[in-house]
Amino acid sequence: MKFNIFNKSILTGFVLSLAFSLSAQDNWTVPANESGKVCPTPFSSTMKMDGKDIFNKNCKSCHGDIGKNNFVPLTPEPGDPASEKFSKNSDGDLFFKITNGKGAMPKFKDQLSESERWAVISYIRSFHKDYTPAEGGNETALEAASFTGKDLKLFVNKDQVNLEITTEVQGNVDGEMVPANGVRVGFFIKRNFGLLPVCEPVTTDDKGIAKAKFPNDLPGDSLGNYNIIIKLIDDDMFGKVEYSETLAWGKSFVYDNPLNHRAMWGNRGNAPIWLLLAYFGMLLSAFVVIGYVMLQLKKLKSLGKK
């Protein structure tokens, strides 16, 4: 048995290393027709931002933070998407590689839709300085880069009647506060285990305004209060900019914990009444009889003394 396992593991190890060395030697060639592929729509800033989310969820675990060269040390190495290893690829090359994967690089054909794959590419491209959109006109993602000011601030206006919040975002450009255009603002409600997005992130218009309407049927606490959080989504660019406030815009909700009811599964204080009656009833009847017998015995004894 032991010998067998030992044998097997050697064999498996051998086969695996063979497979790896084979695939490592094998260059990642992309068929010519795939290589020339371009995104059917121009790269837009929204696309780039979607791409960022997708990257963080699906790729970051191996490729690390873009530009920081902190990818996971695998062989062959995943590489930093900001590096030349990536940038020298054509859009079609990237698309093909992400779609089909190779070795430790998973294939995303089934995980990500085509537009999602393009979105990731548009995001990766925003780190490539010399990238020029392919013939046929991808707008460069870099150009769509959002507001470049610093020290962004949120100014929040509430419409208590329509449950609408208007947020104005301003940032410091050359010492002057100006409306921040193209910044993504997220509207959330704080829940027990995280933030509930009220809507998709809203990108500010040229006046720096992002609006969101809150539904009127969201559960709050027993008084209908909940905590709203408004924040900039791209906190890695702008730092943490957040606004929070407790509003009575929700519906009153009283959580009814089933453990607080009498039930078979309840704690000892919450045993069903019928069960308590049955249990203690039976116990009591048994001990009433036993007590009766004890009294009889006492009487019996006293009779003997006469």
Add this chain to the structure above:
Amino acid sequence: MSSEKLTKEEAKTRFEKMVSDITRPMTHHYGLNVWIFVLLMILSLFGYAYFIQVRDGLGVTGMHDYAAWGMYIANFVFFVAAALVGMLISAVLGLSGQKWITPVSRIAEMIAVAFAMIAGLVIVFDMGRPDRVLNVFIHGRVQSPIVWDLTVVTTYTIISTLLLVLPLIPDMAIIKKRLTNAPKWQMMIWNMLSLGWIGTPEQYKILHRSIRALLILIVPVALMIHTVTSWLFAMTPRAGWNSTVFGPYFVTGAFVTGVAGVIVAMYFFRQNYKLKDYLTDFHFDKMGKLFVLVAMVYMYFNVNEFFVPGYKMMEGEDHHILTLFVGSWAGLFWFAQIFGNIIPMFLPIFKFFRKPMPLMIISVLAVLGAWIKRYIIVIPGQLHPFLPVQNVPDKFHFYVPTGPEIAITLGTIGMAITIITILAKIFPVIPIWEVAEEKGIDKETINE
């Protein structure tokens, strides 16, 4: 049985002979030293094993993540089953007016008390450290069958003890007047338990009334003790336990175990205590017939327990049934079924097998079968998890009791037998006054 009129003189000589017959073993201890030595050996082995278990924890047993209940719980179920016989003999047969059970009833009660007492202890051993028992009181929920079980085992033990003690009262008075050479402590016990019995009609009335009340009370309590024990299992949706007939299945199984146990004890006392005139062939014959009856009822529940799920072969159940009938548990299973049920159901139908010796042999095997049967009920079902699980250590699919576990289990059996031995040494194993009354001896002579 015979109630022809006796003269005063005849009655007196007959009664005195009876008393000396029945009480002789209480003062003459043939082979007792050897017996006590054997019991002490078992108990010290137990003591050592229990010390190891308390010191090192339950890890010294064979129990593990899957088989979290092992030999201890199987043994517990067996003990409860054996304890049930007190109720069957004294209450069911006694209340229905079966006179022949009179000389057997005290043996049955002694067995009941001894096994009920130790049953509770077995649970304590299964908990590992003894102080864990407190947790049942601190955290126990009325919703839990374990709490019901604890309650009903305790109640049953109390009632059984009373049912042993009450019919002893007149006997105590008889004995304390005659065995005056006995050690002081023994005299004290007899004197105390005789409760000043002088045999007035009023005392008789009170005694009969009290015994009757207890006999009626013990029927539901005994049914409950074993039904609740079965519910420890049946309240779980596990293949092999998830059964609606488990209550009656256990109760009827317990009757078989109990009857077999009483027959073995009867045989032992008849031989060693020289009680051939009191535990006669007639009594064995009756017990043999009772054996057939209870085995038949038990068979009926066995058929229900296996045929119904076996017909449907639902996933999970199918595996369980196959491992029992033809799989790795088949050997033990068929031993239990054949010796614990089929043979007791058929052989004692023939007169020859209702003779003391053959019946005793059948009973010994039936007791063994009954113990194994409990083992088979408790363990196999646990070795297969509810969900498919990966990377489980191989040993989780087996359960093998370890040395300390077996020693502790043997020890509990030793304890029960020790209790019976002690009871049978300081109290008469045959109810003198009741048997005397049946032989037509008048109350006056009895209480003189």
